[in-house]
Amino acid sequence: MAASLVTLVSGGSYADREAWIAAALTHEPPLLSMAAILEGLPDGQPLLTSNPLLALHRVAPGCMCCIGNLVMRVTLNRILRKPPVRLYLGLADNQHIKNLVYFLQQPPYNELIEFDQDIRLGS
Template sequence: MTGRRVTTTLVTGPSCHDREQAIAARLHHDGALSAVILEGLPDGQPVLVPSPSLLIERIAPGCLCCTGNLVLRVTLNRLLRRRPARLFIGLANAEHLGQLRSWLCSAPYDQLLELAPN
């Protein structure tokens, strides 16, 4: 992937529903492709629904910068090949948020992602 970097926002919150609602509020409905990586399963009715302009991937809960690093890397690489305009990563736990941000700012992701404030 070359060219512009994908605007990426890390989203934390007390429940999967709250994180999905926060992401839904930030989505633009302009037809641009957005991608979402959600940690964990929905608790109840999911707020976000996949569509031609919204790619959604769910990964098992766990520390995404430690035990879940490989799964996150594979999922992220697969989504980035689709060239989304925006990427949201919903985290179940903000404990290692700084480490995850640091990892996403390192090669090769430093050339692919533009991290927005949480």
């Protein structure tokens, strides 16, 4: 089983992160399974919706390596039961990216995911 490629998208507003991921999805080859975990809730009309090729999960705001760790872990475990080719993680804050990456490089995730990009948007 191939590891899912992970792109971290952090910083900026929720709309900025969602727009960046939506734009990136237009460049993905068709018929690939993809997933996204977006921290926060849209403040208007969401750009992304779940469909047969995109498993979209929105989680309440909270640092993914601190207070949001359990929610992120449960959501990630659900997604990785049927691993997508690409996984986008949209994080509100890039302050703890190193901690999150370290956590995701530990078993069992180190066998299931491979980091591809770290996109940091402006505030």
